[in-house]
Amino acid sequence: MEQNNQAAAVQTDAAITEAKATIKIEGQEFELETVLAQDDKMLKTVLQPHFSSVENANITREVKNGKLIVSIVKRAQHKGA
Amino acid sequence: MEILSAGAFINLENQEKIEQLKFTARELANAAIETEGFLNEEDAARKLALEFWQGLEYMCRESERGAIQNIFTGEFLQRLRELRPCATVSEITPTDETPGFVQETESQTITAEDEFLGVLAPENQETDLIENTVEIQEIPISTEDFAETEQIEEIEFVENESDSTQSEYVSQIAATNSSSVEVERNETAFAGGLNLPEKEPYQFNKCTVTATIQLLPVDENSDLRRAVFSVKTHDFAPDYSLVQLSDSKLTASLAPELEKVLAKYQADLPFKVMDKMKKEKAAPKRNTPKVSTETKSVSQESAKPKEVDSTQNTPTATAQTNSTPAPQTAETGAQGSLFAL
Numbered sequence: 001m002e003q004n005n006q007a008a009a010v011q012t013d014a015a016i017t018e019a020k021a022t023i024k025i026e027g028q029e030f031e032l033e034t035v036l037a038q039d040d041k042m043l044k045t046v047l048q049p050h051f052s053s054v055e056n057a058n059i060t061r062e063v064k065n066g067k068l069i070v071s072i073v074k075r076a077q078h079k080g081a
Numbered sequence: 082m083e084i085l086s087a088g089a090f091i092n093l094e095n096q097e098k099i100e101q102l103k104f105t106a107r108e109l110a111n112a113a114i115e116t117e118g119f120l121n122e123e124d125a126a127r128k129l130a131l132e133f134w135q136g137l138e139y140m141c142r143e144s145e146r147g148a149i150q151n152i153f154t155g156e157f158l159q160r161l162r163e164l165r166p167c168a169t170v171s172e173i174t175p176t177d178e179t180p181g182f183v184q185e186t187e188s189q190t191i192t193a194e195d196e197f198l199g200v201l202a203p204e205n206q207e208t209d210l211i212e213n214t215v216e217i218q219e220i221p222i223s224t225e226d227f228a229e230t231e232q233i234e235e236i237e238f239v240e241n242e243s244d245s246t247q248s249e250y251v252s253q254i255a256a257t258n259s260s261s262v263e264v265e266r267n268e269t270a271f272a273g274g275l276n277l278p279e280k281e282p283y284q285f286n287k288c289t290v291t292a293t294i295q296l297l298p299v300d301e302n303s304d305l306r307r308a309v310f311s312v313k314t315h316d317f318a319p320d321y322s323l324v325q326l327s328d329s330k331l332t333a334s335l336a337p338e339l340e341k342v343l344a345k346y347q348a349d350l351p352f353k354v355m356d357k358m359k360k361e362k363a364a365p366k367r368n369t370p371k372v373s374t375e376t377k378s379v380s381q382e383s384a385k386p387k388e389v390d391s392t393q394n395t396p397t398a399t400a401q402t403n404s405t406p407a408p409q410t411a412e413t414g415a416q417g418s419l420f421a422l
Contacts, residue, residue: 030318036309046309049293050319 017066025051025072037061037070047072084108090140091149102139102149103156109133110160126161130154283315283354285347290314292343294335296326304328310339312346317353320346 021037023030025047036046040059047054053074060071085091085101093099113119113129134153141149281288295309306328313319322342326334 028318030321032321033323036321036323046295046311046321049295050291050311050313 014063015066016063016068018068021068021070023047023070023072025054025057026074032070034068037068043070043072085137085139087137088140091145092142093145093148099149099152102153105137106130106133106153106156107160110157110164114161114164121161121165123158126158127154130157133157281315283350285314285350288314290343290346291319292339294339296331299328306331308335308338310342312342314346314350317350317357320349 016034016038019034020031021034023032023037023043032043032046036042038061043059044054051072054072056075056077058073058075060073062069062071082104083101085098085105089098091098091102113126114121119125131154134150139149139153277289290312291314292310292312295311297307297309299306304327305325308324308326310322310324311319320342322345324338324342326338
């Protein structure tokens, strides 16, 4: 978890020039304002209505050609969760 | 005939008790008439009948209580009607020469024989129920204009001719019934419209569209409030848009922004559908070459020395990978011998 955050922090240090970020979640890709995608809490709040799995998910960020790309992977849960 | 004593048990099967009850009611009516200051009017008579009934405290089965009470009060009222100076509507049958029963307004006429109006024939007056929903008020006859009326509070009549009143009333009932049926139909149609099909078409107006509005906290020293609109349908990815709204007129500014977002989504939906169709068409093409790539990768991996070592350790993997390359030396020898032959 810490590694993920650190990795995200390192990668997001690169300059983000694009206003929209790409979100990758549950096999889907879509655009979202970079302002909303930069912060985990904000991102979870925004995505929660349509993607309930985001609450307990690993979020990784990287910047490619000035565009923020956020990958959200559902975290494995215990049985029955 | 004896007067039925207070608190006596009455049942409908016992005809003698019923007759005694009727007799008691009539006697009480006679006594009421003889008392000074008694006004022989319908309302007062009804109240008095109820008071007598409660005071007598007759015992009866719960299922028969209403019927027995009606017998008592009906007999009581009938007797009082008989003792009134003026005749009642039940005792008069209109002739063809008479214009019918004229009520307070001339346009409202009814006949005494009209069962729909609640006017009862004399033989049915015993069953006149106090608890009946249609209240009947009898008005004394004046000899000048022959104005015997029965006023029904809940129903208004417009027709002048007595023959047409019944049909009019029936038509009114039909109209009310049809209107109620229409209301029910509308309700059912509305309820039926909520049924969602199993597979909705990819059309904006014919599919479920989910739109959410998230109002973000207001920034300090700012009157603007940011809101996130997200629209989604089917299994498409949602469309997000961030807008700024004035906090003072929040609800007013929400509607136009929502309209914009929905209009944009409606315009983009066909492209989303096309993309999805393309992906679905392309999906089987990808699957077929995948098999070949997998086989290639397996053969490539098996060609690597490290992988061969690892596969030799595991029997299942060796069974797969050794099928071609591992026994090559032995086979090559045999082949060589075959070729040599």
